[in-house]
Every structure is written in structure tokens, then in C-alpha cells.
Amino acid sequence: MKLNERGLLVVMSGPSGVGKGTIRKALFRIPDNNFTYSVSMTTRKPRPGEVDGVDYFFVSRSEFEANIRAGRLLEYAEFVGEYYGTPLSFIEQKLSEGKEVIIEIEVQGALQVREKMPDAVFVFIVPPSKKALEERLISRGTEDAKIIQQRLEKAEREYNLAYKYDYIVVNDDVGNAADRIYAIIRAEHAKTERSIQKYTKLMEGKE
Numbered sequence: 001m002k003l004n005e006r007g008l009l010v011v012m013s014g015p016s017g018v019g020k021g022t023i024r025k026a027l028f029r030i031p032d033n034n035f036t037y038s039v040s041m042t043t044r045k046p047r048p049g050e051v052d053g054v055d056y057f058f059v060s061r062s063e064f065e066a067n068i069r070a071g072r073l074l075e076y077a078e079f080v081g082e083y084y085g086t087p088l089s090f091i092e093q094k095l096s097e098g099k100e101v102i103i104e105i106e107v108q109g110a111l112q113v114r115e116k117m118p119d120a121v122f123v124f125i126v127p128p129s130k131k132a133l134e135e136r137l138i139s140r141g142t143e144d145a146k147i148i149q150q151r152l153e154k155a156e157r158e159y160n161l162a163y164k165y166d167y168i169v170v171n172d173d174v175g176n177a178a179d180r181i182y183a184i185i186r187a188e189h190a191k192t193e194r195s196i197q198k199y200t201k202l203m204e205g206k207e
């Protein structure tokens, strides 16, 4: 018996350096998961080791703006001087195939998704402490001091919008954080408003 056919869109946000990418990788290691990651488009330069089409679609500003004009992005935002956006068609296709689609985006973009896809689930990831976040950003060593400072200031503003999310998950330990998000996804599928119509049909013998 399969009650939910359409997949769930899971929007993950949280300050830069909080470990969203690591949590996502832990989620994908959960056996028999049905997750798909939506690769974003950005104008920022690749970090060492990042691969085009895997970590991001790295594009020029003019290419990005052409995608905006063509309506090919579900949402987009500027973050510390660079554009970031979510390609729309991939998400639509995967959700209709019944996949759980995970997107990792900053707060302004998440608020746009809230407007356009209100049945998505919004999870805000926080560090165990402010100090832990600073240390992570510095030890990652991928940004220079000025950018780190800008990202920390941005983190302060992002915390102020955390109340707009459905769930807050502390990244005290990557495995724990991934487990909590997995539990959230399972619980969301069981929510009455997501499953009542389908269930009613089943009980009436129509499916």
C-alpha cells in the first residue's frame, strides 16, 4: 500500500559553515533512501575539489541572468555578492517521480520557495554554538578573512529568520542531525493533510 506518490521537497538552510553539505551526505548514506539532491546554479567560483554539475552548475553572471529571464529558476538570491539559484524543471520532474528532493539554500531563497511551494518542508540547521561556527568557517580554509567576516555577519541575519522554518535541527553531531531530519521527513509523510485524500480513496476501494 503506497499512500504518498508525490515526493517531498525538503528545504535545508543554515548559516555558512554549519555543515549542511556534510549532513546531506549522511542522509544519502541512509539505506533504502529515496533522496535526490538538487544541484544549484551559481556565479561563484568553484572551490578546490568542487565539480561542475555535481556541487553546482558554475555559470557566468550573464548566463545566470538569462536563466532568471527565462523563468527557469524556482528561486534565486544574491549571497555575499554572488548569485545562487535552484533549477525548476529538475525538481518538478523528481517530485512527480516520487523522490524526496533535498535543496540546500539560503534564507531569502527559502522564503521564495515557501510562497511558491507551500507544501515543502523547511528545516533550519544551527550550530551548537556561535564559536563552533566561527571555528568551522576558519578551519575550512576555503575563504579569505574578509569573506569569512561577511559570512558570519550574514549568519546573524539568517538566525533572525529561523522562526519562519518548520523545524530547527542542531548540528551537534552529523549522524544525529541526519537522523533527526530523516525522522522529520517520515513524520511529514504521515501528516493528515498530505495523506488523507489518498487514504480516503483507498478506504472507499477506489485504488
Ligand code: 5GP
Binding pocket: 013, 014, 015, 016, 020, 040, 041, 044, 075, 076, 077, 079, 084, 085, 086, 104, 105, 106, 107, 108, 109, 110
Ligand atoms: P556556498 O558558497 O557556501 O556554497 O553557499 C553559500 C550559501 O548559498 C549557502 O547558504 C547555500 O546554502 C546557499 N545556496 C546554495 N545554493 C543555493 C540556491 O540555489 N539558492 C539559494 N537561494 N541559496 C543557495
